[in-house]
Amino acid sequence: MSVIYLLLTISIIVAILFFIAFIYSVKKGQYDDSYTPSVRMLFDDELVIDKQEKSTLD
Amino acid sequence: MKSTQCYHCGDSCDNSLITFNDKTFCCNGCKTVYEIFSENDLTCYYNFQDNPGAIPTEIEGKYNFLDNKEITEKLLDFNDTNTQIVTLFIPHIHCSSCIWVLENLHKLNVSISSSQVDFPKKKVRVTFNSAETSLKEIVLLLSSIGYEPYISLEDYEAGKKTVDRSLIYKLGIAGFAFGNVMFLSFPEYFEVDGFWIEKYKPIFRWLMFCFSLPVVFYAGNDYFISAFKGLRSKILNIDVPIALGISVLFIRSSIEIILDLGTGFFDSLTGLVFFLLLGKFFQQKTYNFLSFERDYKSYFPIAVTRISKDNKEENIQIYDVEKGDRLLIRNQELIPVDGILINGNAAIDYSFVTGEAEPVAKKSGDKLFAGGKQLSGVLEMEVLASVSQSYLTQLWSNDVFQKDKKSHFKTITDKISKNFTIIVLSISIISTVFWLFFDVSKALNVFTAVLIIACPCAIALAAPFTLGNMLRIFGKQKFYLKNATVVEQLAKIDSLIFDKTGTLTTHKENTITYDGIALNTQEKSILKSSLRASNHPLSRTLYNSFKEIETVVISNYKEVVGKGIKVDYKDINLKLGSSSFVKNNDEKSTLDTSVYISFNNEYKGKFTFKNSYRKGVKELFNSLKSNFDLSVVSGDNEGERVYLQENLPKETTLLFNQKPEDKLKVVAKLQEKNKKVAMIGDGLNDAGALAQSDVGIALSENINVFSPACDAILDASKFNKIATYINASKKAIQIIKYCFILSLCYNIVGLYFAVTGQLKPVIAAILMPLSSISIVVFTTIATNLLAKKIK
Numbered sequence: 023m024s025v026i027y028l029l030l031t032i033s034i035i036v037a038i039l040f041f042i043a044f045i046y047s048v049k050k051g052q053y054d055d056s057y058t059p060s061v062r063m064l065f066d067d068e069l070v071i072d073k074q075e076k077s078t079l080d
Numbered sequence: 081m082k083s084t085q086c087y088h089c090g091d092s093c094d095n096s097l098i099t100f101n102d103k104t105f106c107c108n109g110c111k112t113v114y115e116i117f118s119e120n121d122l123t124c125y126y127n128f129q130d131n132p133g134a135i136p137t138e139i140e141g142k143y144n145f146l147d148n149k150e151i152t153e154k155l156l157d158f159n160d161t162n163t164q165i166v167t168l169f170i171p172h173i174h175c176s177s178c179i180w181v182l183e184n185l186h187k188l189n190v191s192i193s194s195s196q197v198d199f200p201k202k203k204v205r206v207t208f209n210s211a212e213t214s215l216k217e218i219v220l221l222l223s224s225i226g227y228e229p230y231i232s233l234e235d236y237e238a239g240k241k242t243v244d245r246s247l248i249y250k251l252g253i254a255g256f257a258f259g260n261v262m263f264l265s266f267p268e269y270f271e272v273d274g275f276w277i278e279k280y281k282p283i284f285r286w287l288m289f290c291f292s293l294p295v296v297f298y299a300g301n302d303y304f305i306s307a308f309k310g311l312r313s314k315i316l317n318i319d320v321p322i323a324l325g326i327s328v329l330f331i332r333s334s335i336e337i338i339l340d341l342g343t344g345f346f347d348s349l350t351g352l353v354f355f356l357l358l359g360k361f362f363q364q365k366t367y368n369f370l371s372f373e374r375d376y377k378s379y380f381p382i383a384v385t386r387i388s389k390d391n392k393e394e395n396i397q398i399y400d401v402e403k404g405d406r407l408l409i410r411n412q413e414l415i416p417v418d419g420i421l422i423n424g425n426a427a428i429d430y431s432f433v434t435g436e437a438e439p440v441a442k443k444s445g446d447k448l449f450a451g452g453k454q455l456s457g458v459l460e461m462e463v464l465a466s467v468s469q470s471y472l473t474q475l476w477s478n479d480v481f482q483k484d485k486k487s488h489f490k491t492i493t494d495k496i497s498k499n500f501t502i503i504v505l506s507i508s509i510i511s512t513v514f515w516l517f518f519d520v521s522k523a524l525n526v527f528t529a530v531l532i533i534a535c536p537c538a539i540a541l542a543a544p545f546t547l548g549n550m551l552r553i554f555g556k557q558k559f560y561l562k563n564a565t566v567v568e569q570l571a572k573i574d575s576l577i578f579d580k581t582g583t584l585t586t587h588k589e590n591t592i593t594y595d596g597i598a599l600n601t602q603e604k605s606i607l608k609s610s611l612r613a614s615n616h617p618l619s620r621t622l623y624n625s626f627k628e629i630e631t632v633v634i635s636n637y638k639e640v641v642g643k644g645i646k647v648d649y650k651d652i653n654l655k656l657g658s659s660s661f662v663k664n665n666d667e668k669s670t671l672d673t674s675v676y677i678s679f680n681n682e683y684k685g686k687f688t689f690k691n692s693y694r695k696g697v698k699e700l701f702n703s704l705k706s707n708f709d710l711s712v713v714s715g716d717n718e719g720e721r722v723y724l725q726e727n728l729p730k731e732t733t734l735l736f737n738q739k740p741e742d743k744l745k746v747v748a749k750l751q752e753k754n755k756k757v758a759m760i761g762d763g764l765n766d767a768g769a770l771a772q773s774d775v776g777i778a779l780s781e782n783i784n785v786f787s788p789a790c791d792a793i794l795d796a797s798k799f800n801k802i803a804t805y806i807n808a809s810k811k812a813i814q815i816i817k818y819c820f821i822l823s824l825c826y827n828i829v830g831l832y833f834a835v836t837g838q839l840k841p842v843i844a845a846i847l848m849p850l851s852s853i854s855i856v857v858f859t860t861i862a863t864n865l866l867a868k869k870i871k
Contacts, residue, residue, distance in 0.1 A: 034260070045252060048249065054198070055198045055199065061199065065180050
């Protein structure tokens with residue numbers, strides 16, 4: 023058994039895993055709204071600052 | 081004078097200034113929203129964007145229908161004992177502050193477990209527990225912070241919408257297979273001889289075969305279906321040669337690897353499908369925040385308040401409204417059916433229907449038509465016809481709304497594909513016959529090679545990429561098209577029909593004329609001061625027209641809703657408003673909106689508001705007149721005929737007193753004469769004509785507000801660019817034609833290899849992507865150059 027069969031199997035399995043991940047993310051609706059998440063990811067920081075300000079005031 | 085801006089909504093605070101926490105607010109509503117946010121640590125809201133808010137609207141009793149269990153259940157996306165999910169459309173969503181505050185709703189109501197904003201669609205999805213809170217409470221909460229959701233009859237009827245993502249799946253599969261097949265076919269491209277390749281060739285080939293299976297049978301199935309449909313209706317559309325190419329590629333490649341004759345063309349096959357799907361994907365530009373399919377249902381409320389026999393108010397579903405019912409219409413509510421006004425001050429805004437924004441005053445006994453919006457207080461009406469039988473809604477029973485315009489339009493690609501398919505088939509047959517006499521072993525080889533190389537990938541890509549690009553270019557210019565076919569239809573237009581009110585005229589600007597005894601400075605300043613205190617739209621417009629006048633302190637200000645204003649200043653008493661209020665008589669003859677003035681009960685004169693024509697109407701008509709048949713079709717009376725005759729080109733047809741159905745017929749008549757008609761309108765009364773026309777363009781002052789079903793939505797500020805846009809579409813069609821010529825050159829080169837029997841997989845694998853990519857590059861550059869010209 024040549025090593026090339028092993029390599030082919032592994033590479034195709036890896037490729038298929040990524041492919042399944044893609045299909046899954048489309049199905050979950052991750053590509054439906056490509057704008058809001060880009061804004062949302064910046065918000066958590068703002069909230070933390072707000073809390074810190076409060077704690078320094080207290 | 082520099083005006084102070086409201087911290088919450090950004091409006092000027094000239095009329096009433098409220099200061100709270102060192103911040104200025106224009107009204108108590110805005111201040112209250114600020115208070116709600118500051119109490120709940122949500123003042124971050126104001127950090128992302130300056131003045132992001134909206135003034136919360138009066139909603140007293142408006143959402144009582146949400147107490148009705150049946151109605152709320154229809155609105156919910158998901159309903160389990162403790163978890164409820166609802167998606168609400170909120171037109172005000174416009175900035176990152178909106179996203180932030182709406183996703184922190186759980187801080188304002190603990191029963192809300194999460195809320196998620198879909199910004200492009202302006203929707204928020206709220207998950208809550210109905211045991212602790214109700215949909216009504218959530219809607220009221222949203223309204224109280226200035227984010228009033230828009231709930232219409234459409235939401236009630238629409239089932240759970242499923243999003244069609246199949247194109248993305250197909251594109252994913254084709255791309256995945258294309259990439260892998262490319263890798264696997266590389267070793268044989270270089271024709272390395274020897275033991276290594278001989279040993280592993282079969283496994284490489286069979287892997288490619290496996291990868292191509294989902295591409296042919298899933299990703300490419302649309303082409304087979306479309307080709308079959310085309311053949312059944314005896315049309316040789318572009319999908320026929322594509323489907324033929326795909327099947328020949330697959331069958332020949334499979335036979336080659338089974339009989340060990342060669343590598344096959346799996347790389348070209350998967351690449352072809354991938355590029356074609358890419359073109360389809362690119363063409364599919366959708367404007368999530370716009371809808372081109374609206375009918376009256378998107379404007380109408382779900383429920384209405386009925387006054388039962390024993391004088392109790394109850395909320396009933398709109399379809400249950402019957403003739404003879406008594407309905408209660410509150411301030412800002414839409415009248416859903418035709419009826420007769422029983423009591424109450426009626427000032428009806430028919431702008432949804434006619435585009436005319438000035439409210440019409442009605443008195444008891446007058447007929448009210450469905451589609452009007454009550455603007456002053458509560459009214460009671462008796463129903464004359466059910467929802468579907470009303471004057472306006474009857475329009476939608478016309479056949480026009482059932483037809484699919486796209487299905488019988490022959491695209492430029494379809495036209496060329498007919499000749500193309502015939503030529504390709506004849507070339508393949510002729511060359512096969514030639515080789516049958518010359519070298520029989522090569523005949524089948526040549527036959528399939530011709531079909532493979534002539535597969536019109538580049539031709540099929542020319543239109544999607546050009547039109548898709550045009551769609552984006554127009555979108556940036558605030559001209560939003562429903563789909564790519566509209567560009568082609570627009571290029572064919574030879575007649576244009578304009579609606580008058582709201583289309584040629586704008587209700588944003590009024591020309592105010594004064595008619596009567598001239599007012600002295602003191603009278604003017606009293607007038608200005610009293611207008612300042614009023615929030616009525618007419619008062620606001622009139623107030624802005626007095627620029628250089630000082631204001632004085634007035635007393636005894638009294639506003640009679642729907643009638644007018646009474647004011648005292650020293651010993652002078654001023655009355656302004658409708659003629660019945662000021663002069664105690666109704667002046668019926670006037671067609672325009674007027675405000676009457678009297679000082680100390682002595683009638684002085686009236687201010688008349690006239691919608692002014694948009695800037696550039698005359699120039700637009702003059703630039704269009706040589707190439708297009710022009711008409712103006714108006715639902716109004718002939719009052720403006722003379723003005724229009726003087727200002728528009730002589731050839732323009734002018735039609736007045738046209739009912740919605742008449743407008744539709746005008747379009748149909750022109751079409752019978754083989755004219756391609758574009759209708760430009762704005763109101764629901766144009767909906768029939770917009771649907772009947774070849775290209776229906778809805779003009780909209782604010783694209784976030786609803787416009788009737790149409791093929792394109794044009795922002796009113798770009799009204800004078802219509803001619804430019806039509807010319808740009810014509811140029812786009814030219815570009816597609818050049819692309820066809822270019823791709824035919826590639827085909828001729830390819831056919832040379834095919835006919836002479838020299839086609840090797842590697843040539844096909846180079847030629848196919850090369851032609852596709854160069855077409856895409858060419859059309860992208862050409863359309864972008866075109867875009868620079870229309871700016």
